[in-house]
Amino acid sequence: MKVAELRNRSPEELREELNSLLKAQFSLRMQKATQQLTNTSQLAKVRRDIARVRTVMAQKDMGEQVKA
Numbered sequence: 001m002k003v004a005e006l007r008n009r010s011p012e013e014l015r016e017e018l019n020s021l022l023k024a025q026f027s028l029r030m031q032k033a034t035q036q037l038t039n040t041s042q043l044a045k046v047r048r049d050i051a052r053v054r055t056v057m058a059q060k061d062m063g064e065q066v067k068a
Helices: 003-009 011-033 041-067
Strands: none
Touching: 003 041, 011 041
16 A cells, blocks of 8 residues: 555545455454464565555644644
């Protein structure tokens, strides 16, 4: 997921994306716990995507606060 794509999304779309990533992270953690996860690098990718979404959301919030 590219940061430029995230910046073009609305706050509601970012919240939906964050929720889906958090669900995916939970699912991957459960797969890891039951030793069903074959590609463990997926966990790191999802964690980084979550951080990207949260960063863009924070930047948008800061931008709105500066304008007000």
